[in-house]
Amino acid sequence: xxxxxxxxxxxxxxxxxxxxxxxxxxxxxxxxxxxxxxxxxxxxxxxxxxxxxxxxxxxxxxxxxxxxxxxxxxxxxxxxxxxxxxxxxxxxxxxxxxxxxxxxxxxxxxxxxxxxxxxxxxxxxxxxxxxxxxxxxxxxxxxxxxxxxxxxxxxxxxxxxxxxxxxxxxxxxxxxxxxxxxxxxxxxxxxxxxxxxxxxxxxxxxxxxxxxxxxxxxxxxxxxxxxxxxxxxxxxxxxxxxxxxxxxxxxxxxxxxxxxxxxxxxxxxxxxxxxxxxxxxxxxxxx
Amino acid sequence: xxxxxxxxxxxxxxxxxxxxxxxxxxxxxxxxxxxxxxxxxxxxxxxxxxxxxxxxxxxxxxxxxxxxxxxxxxxxxxxxxxxxxxxxxxxxxxxxxxxxxxxxxxxxxxxxxxxxxxxxxxxxxxxxxxxxxxxxxxxxx
Amino acid sequence: xxxxxxxxxxxxxxxxxxxxxxxxxxxxxxxxxxxxxxxxxxxxxxxxxxxxxxxxxxxxxxxxxxxxxxxxxxxxxxxxxxxxxxxxxxxxxxxxxxxxxxxxxxxxxxxxxxxxxxxxxxxxxxxxxxxxxxxxxxxxxxxxxxxxxxxxxxxxxxxxxxxxxxxxxxxxxxxxxxxxxxxxxxxxxxxxxxxxxxxxxxxxxxxxxxxxxxxxxxxxxxxxxxxxxxxxxxxxxxxxxxxxxxxxxxxxxxxxxxxxxxxxxxxxxxxxxxxxxxxxxxxxxxxxxxxxxxxxxxxxxxxxxxxxxxxxxxxxxxxxxxxxxxxxxxxxxxxxxxxxxxxxxxxxxxxxxxxxxxxxxxxxxxxxxxxxxxxxxxxxxxxxxxxxxxxxxxxxxxxxxxxxxxxxxxxxxxxxxxxxxxxxxxxxxxxxxxxxxxxxxxxxxxxxxxxx
Numbered sequence: 001x002x003x004x005x006x007x008x009x010x011x012x013x014x015x016x017x018x019x020x021x022x023x024x025x026x027x028x029x030x031x032x033x034x035x036x037x038x039x040x041x042x043x044x045x046x047x048x049x050x051x052x053x054x055x056x057x058x059x060x061x062x063x064x065x066x067x068x069x070x071x072x073x074x075x076x077x078x079x080x081x082x083x084x085x086x087x088x089x090x091x092x093x094x095x096x097x098x099x100x101x102x103x104x105x106x107x108x109x110x111x112x113x114x115x116x117x118x119x120x121x122x123x124x125x126x127x128x129x130x131x132x133x134x135x136x137x138x139x140x141x142x143x144x145x146x147x148x149x150x151x152x153x154x155x156x157x158x159x160x161x162x163x164x165x166x167x168x169x170x171x172x173x174x175x176x177x178x179x180x181x182x183x184x185x186x187x188x189x190x191x192x193x194x195x196x197x198x199x200x201x202x203x204x205x206x207x208x209x210x211x212x213x214x215x216x217x218x219x220x221x222x223x224x225x226x227x228x229x230x231x232x233x234x235x236x237x238x239x240x241x242x243x244x245x246x247x248x249x250x251x252x253x254x255x256x257x258x259x260x261x262x263x264x265x266x267x268x269x270x271x272x273x274x275x276x277x278x279x280x281x282x283x284x285x286x287x
Numbered sequence: 288x289x290x291x292x293x294x295x296x297x298x299x300x301x302x303x304x305x306x307x308x309x310x311x312x313x314x315x316x317x318x319x320x321x322x323x324x325x326x327x328x329x330x331x332x333x334x335x336x337x338x339x340x341x342x343x344x345x346x347x348x349x350x351x352x353x354x355x356x357x358x359x360x361x362x363x364x365x366x367x368x369x370x371x372x373x374x375x376x377x378x379x380x381x382x383x384x385x386x387x388x389x390x391x392x393x394x395x396x397x398x399x400x401x402x403x404x405x406x407x408x409x410x411x412x413x414x415x416x417x418x419x420x421x422x423x424x425x426x427x428x
Numbered sequence: 429x430x431x432x433x434x435x436x437x438x439x440x441x442x443x444x445x446x447x448x449x450x451x452x453x454x455x456x457x458x459x460x461x462x463x464x465x466x467x468x469x470x471x472x473x474x475x476x477x478x479x480x481x482x483x484x485x486x487x488x489x490x491x492x493x494x495x496x497x498x499x500x501x502x503x504x505x506x507x508x509x510x511x512x513x514x515x516x517x518x519x520x521x522x523x524x525x526x527x528x529x530x531x532x533x534x535x536x537x538x539x540x541x542x543x544x545x546x547x548x549x550x551x552x553x554x555x556x557x558x559x560x561x562x563x564x565x566x567x568x569x570x571x572x573x574x575x576x577x578x579x580x581x582x583x584x585x586x587x588x589x590x591x592x593x594x595x596x597x598x599x600x601x602x603x604x605x606x607x608x609x610x611x612x613x614x615x616x617x618x619x620x621x622x623x624x625x626x627x628x629x630x631x632x633x634x635x636x637x638x639x640x641x642x643x644x645x646x647x648x649x650x651x652x653x654x655x656x657x658x659x660x661x662x663x664x665x666x667x668x669x670x671x672x673x674x675x676x677x678x679x680x681x682x683x684x685x686x687x688x689x690x691x692x693x694x695x696x697x698x699x700x701x702x703x704x705x706x707x708x709x710x711x712x713x714x715x716x717x718x719x720x721x722x723x724x725x726x727x728x729x730x731x732x733x734x735x736x737x738x739x740x741x742x743x744x745x746x747x748x749x750x751x752x753x754x755x756x757x758x759x760x761x762x763x764x765x766x767x768x769x770x771x772x773x774x775x776x777x778x779x780x781x782x783x784x785x786x787x788x789x790x791x792x793x794x795x796x797x798x799x800x801x802x803x804x805x806x807x808x809x810x811x812x813x814x815x816x817x818x819x820x821x822x823x824x825x826x827x828x829x830x831x832x833x834x835x836x837x838x839x840x841x842x843x844x845x846x847x848x849x850x851x852x853x854x855x856x857x858x859x860x861x862x863x864x865x866x867x868x869x870x871x872x873x874x875x876x877x878x879x880x
Contacts, residue, residue: 010467012868013443014492014587020540020554021576021586023569027558035555041540042553043440061467091489092469125468146492146587191481191593192784192812225584225591226598230485232588244336247380251336251372258376263383264477265813268486279340284384 002052002160004030005037007072009065010092010129011058014146015083016040019055025153033160049075053159059085059092059276060135063124073136078159081132082152084145088234089131089276091145096128096281097264128285131276140165143215145232145273151217171236172211172229176220180204184253195226202228208269213246232273241279243270294415296323297342298351298408301331303362305353307398312405319405320412323351330354331393332366336373336380343386349415351408352393360397367395386421389414431455436853438465439860441541441552443493444867448856450838460838462831462860466867475817480506480786480808484592487804487819491869493536495588496529496579497797498804498819500660503592505804508680508791510594510812512784517777518596521582523660524769525589526795528578530659530762531616533798534715534755535575537864538623539568542752545858546630564626567619571759574609574616578766581605596781606770613767620763624733624756631740631753640840641749641859643833645669646710647701648717648744649825651796652676657722657761659796666701666711667721671744675703679794682803686820698828699820710828713800714863715754720744733757748833751862786812797822799866823870826863833859 008016019026020041036051037044047054054076060066073079081087089096132138142155142165155165173180180201189206196205202223203209210231211223222229235242247270259266263280271278300306306327312319328334331354342350352374354367361367371393378388394407431454437447444466451459471490475483484502488495500522507514544552549560558565576586582601583589591598631638647669653662664682666675677685688697689706701709711717719734720743734757741750769775788810794803800822807816837859841852 008445010469012489012492012495014489014495017492017536017587020536021572023573024566027555027565030555039438039440039445040443041441041555042551045437045440058467061469064465065467091486092471092474094474095470098470098473129469145489149586190479190786190812192595192786194593194595194598194781194783221580221585222590227584227590227593230590241337241340244340247336247376248373251376252332252369254372256372256375258379261813262477263380265479266383268478268482272486279337279344280380280384283340283343283386 002033003036003048004033005035005047005051005054005072005076006040007037007047007054007056007058007068008039009056009058009069009086009132010061011083011085011090013040013057015055015057015086018146018149018152021149022153029153029156029160047072047075051076053078053080055080055082056086056132057083059089060126060130060132061092062126066126066135069132069135078139079137080140080142080155080159081138082142083147084143084232084234084273086132087141087143088274089129091273093129093131093274093276093281094264094268094272096276097267097284129276134276141167141238143167143234144218148218168216169236170216172214172216172218172220172223172233175216175218176201176211176223176229178202178223184255191227198226202226210242210246210270210272212249213240213242230272231270234274241277242274243267243278243280246270292416292420294322294348294412294420295346296320296349296351296408296412296415297347298323298325298353299328299331299334299338300325300353301333301355301362301367302327302329304355304360304396304398305331305394305404308353308396308400308404311398312401315401317401317405319408322412322415323408330361330363330366331370332361332363332368334370334373336377339373339377339391340380343381343390343421348418348421349390349411350392351411352391353404353407354393354395356395356397360395387418389418390421434849434853436857439857441544441857442861442865442867443491444865444869444871446860446865446867448834448853448860450842450856452842455843457835457839457842460835462827462834464827464867464871466871468871469868472817472819475806475814478814480509480806480812480814481594481784483804483806483814483817485588485590488588490819490821491866492587493866494529494533494797494799494869496525496583497795497802499583499589499592500526501793501795501797501802501804503594504793504795505791505806506594506793506808507784508793509789509806509808510784510787510791511789512595512782514596515779515782517600517774518780519660520769520772520775520777521597521601521780522592524601524766524775525579525582525592526659527762527765527769528575528582530575530758530798531766532572532575532579534759534762535568535571535623537798538627538752538755538759539565539572541864542861543568543626545854545861546627546634546752567622570612571616571619571623571763574612574763574766577612578609581609593781593784595784598781600778600780601775603776606775610767610770613763613770617763617767620760624760627753627756628733628736631749637855637858638747638749640837640855641862642747643836643859645746646712646829647674647704648720649701649711649713649801650717650721651794651801652721655722657718664794664801665721667717667744669744669746671720673721675701679803680792682792682794682820683805688820697824699825700828707828710832711825712829713822713825714751715758715798716745716751717800718796719754719757733760748859748862751864755864799823799864799869800825821866821869823863823865823867826865827870830860830863830865
């Protein structure tokens with residue numbers, strides 16, 4: 001019997017929606033165990049100490065997130081990061097490209113003397129948005145924005161039976177049904193242009209498709225809908241930098257990967273969900 | 288008196304040409320700046336963008352990528368051309384993160400050009416000296 | 429309890445993180461605060477510099493429960509900025525996707541968040557429902573699945589769809605998917621009726637509870653098309669507390685009519701109608717607003733339910749509990765609408781895209797999200813990059829009412845609370861839940877003002 005808790009940090013609750021959408025599977029999964037803390041589904045107010053398994057959704061954006069995260073980690077035996085916010089920082093990491101001083105000034109400017117609100121009532125925004133593993137140790141990660149329900153179910157099943165969840169080590173291209181001809185078109189295309197050939201690889205047609213640098217497991221649904229992969233599942237192997245790996249892939253394939261656009265623009269194309277973990281963000285942060 | 292800034296330059300050199308030139312420079316008793324640390328790779332095309340960025344993260348103030356001459360010089364056909372594209376793209380990336388495109392450079396030479404090896408490394412090291420340190424907190428890349 | 433502070437932290441069974449603090453002095457409620465402590469994620473700032481056509485996929489990450497609403501409001505804003513009209517067939521698909529969102533969101537709220545309070549359960553959760561009444565749990569799951577499946581079929585994914593692109597949709601609806609949805613939808617129709625009946629029953633059994641949610645009369649704001657129920661297009665209209673339509677305006681003119689007041693004791697901004705000033709101009713949005721606004725209900729079972737809503741709560745209905753009744757009615761209506769749209773052969777049309785030209789411009793996109801009116805307002809430069817963004821979410825518009833009603837309810841309950849403190853605190857939570865607040869939506873920004 002495993003006691004289970006879920007924690008929500010800075011996110012959109014999408015991972016909890018996926019959990020809830022397991023429906024009967026969720027009921028069945030939880031049957032031999034006990035859900036002791038899950039504030040969206042139950043009237044639970046604190047994480048018990050100790051607890052066997054905690055799933056954490058969301059990134060660390062405020063001091064309050066960090067405190068709650070540390071407290072939960074200290075009480076938990078097995079800690080699982082679920083969703084790309086927890087695993088990589090998520091889409092809100094794109095703010096890390098904003099100058100730290102500017103963001104701090106603007107944030108604290110809002111808490112200027114004209115508001116008489118005591119500091120304790122407002123979450124103090126940290127200089128950078130962080131993934132969970134940069135604050136505490138994580139035992140398993142289930143990436144995705146949101147993660148696939150089947151994958152969540154099978155990972156939970158594995159963890160609850162004392163095993164190790166297996167994520168795909170392939171990339172999205174392996175699951176994509178579009179046809180690859182091995183030739184990149186010279187022109188770079190934006191999403192506003194509909195692909196002329198709906199059966200053809202979107203990367204080859206010139207779209208920014210993160211398939212080569214993104215972990216498989218989603219059946220390339222976005223590609224099936226004729227839209228390029230935005231990389232929401234993070235890199236196929238966490239030791240790779242998604243955007244930089246993409247840059248490598250494109251330059252190898254013959255594309256001049258120089259963009260006239262800024263880091264602010266291009267980080268949303270190559271690092272949309274993983275910017276917090278990217279080496280570019282780390283280099284940028286030295287200021 | 289302030290100590291003179293000693294730049295740290297990492298030079299990724301391909302075994303067939305650039306490293307050969309460096310070797311020959313050594314044998315010929317030509318000197319090149321001590322600030323340049325050579326990392327030998329089979330081909331300049333082997334270098335990942337991540338290697339270059341990690342070099343900066345690990346404390347490099349400047350990075351050189353040295354490969355074979357263009358127009359058929361590369362032992363692996365077009366590895367040097369891939370490297371050239373990578374370096375161009377990375378220069379832009381280095382500008383966008385505020386490190387500066389001038390801190391990364393690619394040079395093309397053959398194994399029989401030790402003088403060019405000396406010329407390029409000396410010129411680059413001087414450039415980095417003038418630019419000053421990157422000022423990155425040194426991290427274990 | 430005579431004096432001191434009572435706290436509910438966190439408020440459970442809502443989306444997002446908040447706390448309620450009640451200050452007592454000499455058995456009287458001296459103050460009550462509803463604080464949203466959800467982390468700000470700065471989406472409006474984040475959008476600056478991004479390709480505007482990426483905004484629909486980016487901004488929907490504001491909310492995992494109502495991503496479709498953001499996805500569509502966003503694409504409409506870009507199309508407005510770029511002066512681009514998508515084909516009729518694309519709009520039909522978007523309407524279908526929006527209705528699907530209503531189904532998944534309302535079934536999630538009613539089944540997982542709200543109903544546990546209204547049924548007599550030891551375990552107030554969906555797990556408790558599954559144990560006590562497996563058939564009810566199964567209906568909730570089927571409805572939720574139907575809504576998510578519509579989004580997946582039309583949008584490509586069940587959560588965070590991808591198919592809305594400036595100019596139309598990236599793909600049509602495939603015949604097999606349409607067929608599958610029709611079958612499921614027909615199965616769900618009866619379940620939706622049963623859920624509405626259940627709410628009715630609960631209304632009968634919990635009159636005393638419901639009475640305490642009679643906390644005042646407000647204005648209402650929603651989309652409308654000539655008095656008809658409208659989720660995707662139309663004009664924005666305002667209903668006064670007596671139910672008379674006072675103002676009607678085009679979405680693009682929203683900022684002429686809606687202003688935001690900074691509140692000194694909270695970092696939330698309170699939207700209000702300029703014409704009436706603050707706080708008289710406070711209004712509510714969401715299912716209650718939409719049904720109050722609908723002058724002519726569609727025929728059939730929905731009309732019956734709307735009439736029973738009016739009978740129980742008056743017209744317009746002001747009691748906050750009516751929100752959940754309204755949700756159940758909307759769920760019925762949404763399943764009916766979905767079936768209508770799916771039965772129409774036009775839904776399979778292939779012609780769903782025209783090419784949009786990125787350019788400089790400003791555009792406003794408004795839709796009715798499950799929780800109420802949602803506004804996306806973008807400026808783009810000549811490259812089609814976003815230069816400025818403003819997003820007004822439904823929960824932000826309801827926050828002033830949530831705050832004031834929390835105080836009013838606490839004030840009315842606590843003088844008589846001795847021995848029943850937990851029950852009273854529970855009622856305050858039920859009040860907040862009735863709004864179905866989406867706090868991650870409402871705090872996607874922190875006011876980025878420079879100090880004066």
